[in-house]
Structures are given as C-alpha cells and as structure tokens.
Amino acid sequence: MVDLCAATQEERLAPRPGDDLVRADVVMDRAFNLPAPPTTVWPWLVQLGKRRAGWYLPRAVERLVPPRRRALRRIEPSFLDHHVGDVIPDWGGADATFTLAAIDEPSVLLYTSRRGRTDVSWCLQLAPTSGGGTPGTRVHLRLRLGPVRRRRIAEVGGGLFDALTIAGLAAGLRERLSDVGGQ
Secondary structure, eight states: OOOOTTHHHHHHHHHHHTTTOOOSSSSEEEEEEEESOOHHHHHHHHOOBBTTTTTOOOHHTTSSSSSSSSOSSSGGGGGSSSEEEEEEOOOOSOEEEEEEEETTTTEEEEEEEEEEEEEEEEEEEEEEEEEEGOEEEEEEEEEESSSOOOOOHHIIHHHHHHHHHHHHHHHHHHHHHHHHHTT
C-alpha cells in the first residue's frame, strides 16, 4: 500500500503551533521528507496558494491541468513578503480563504479559516534532518477541523482527499527542488 505521506505516531502526538486555536473533532497529520535544508524549502511553502504560486504537483499530473492553473516552478520574490493577517484565497469555494495566523521563518506557517460553521487551522512545520549526512527537511502538516457535523465522512473522505493532495504536494516539491537545485 502507498504511504501517502503518513505522519509517525510520535509526530501525531506531538503538540504543534495552532493546536489551541481550534477545538478539533477531526485532525489530519501528514509528513514527508525533502532533500534540501529548511532554509531552501521555506520559500517554496511561503508562496503556496491560489493566486500565488499555486499548489505544486509533479509534471506528469500538471499536464492534465490547464496551463493557466499550473503551479510555478520557480521562487517568485513578490510572494515571499508574507505577514500575519495576510488573506490567501483557497480552492474550497469562491469565498474560501486562509488567514496567516503565525509565521516563524524557516520553521512554521500557521493558517486559520472558517468554512461554514467549522473552524480550521493548518500548520506547516519544517524540521531539519540529516539522513546519511545530507541536510534535508521533514515537513509536517496538521489540519484541524471543528466542529464537524459528519465526522466519519470528514475523516474518511476528507482524509483521503488530504492524503492525495499532500502526496501530490510532496512529489511536486521534490521535483522542483531537483529541477532547480533547490534554489
């Protein structure tokens, strides 16, 4: 079975920034490794988002996406000026947005949102790794939702969608880091 960016049990149990912002009924933890240090990975994550750099997918998948909707394959300096309070449009509907709640370069991006009556927090946390002496990054993503009316649907259906999108993000980031030597 494919891993789909599963977080370890230790990662799922560890507290993360933003855990106190949403009394969650559903928590989704994903994690993956990248072959570059956090300072190199950081700008790629900062520029994520609709009407920004997009959502990174591997080239083979992006070929199925209209060219105007494909994600950037470079760092765009204008997207790196990111501050608490910035609102980023999201693909979850016309009015769906994320608001940057905290930023701690190069380790934490924390976003909040409200979808109907459900509060959302999304934490992206980077940690250095050194497998085989090569510097790398462990990226951990935690999505918290609450209150959730149909918990099982959110856990299973939402969990599958989350796993697939994060797997695409991980593959797209690895490809971009390789294409541009991480720069």
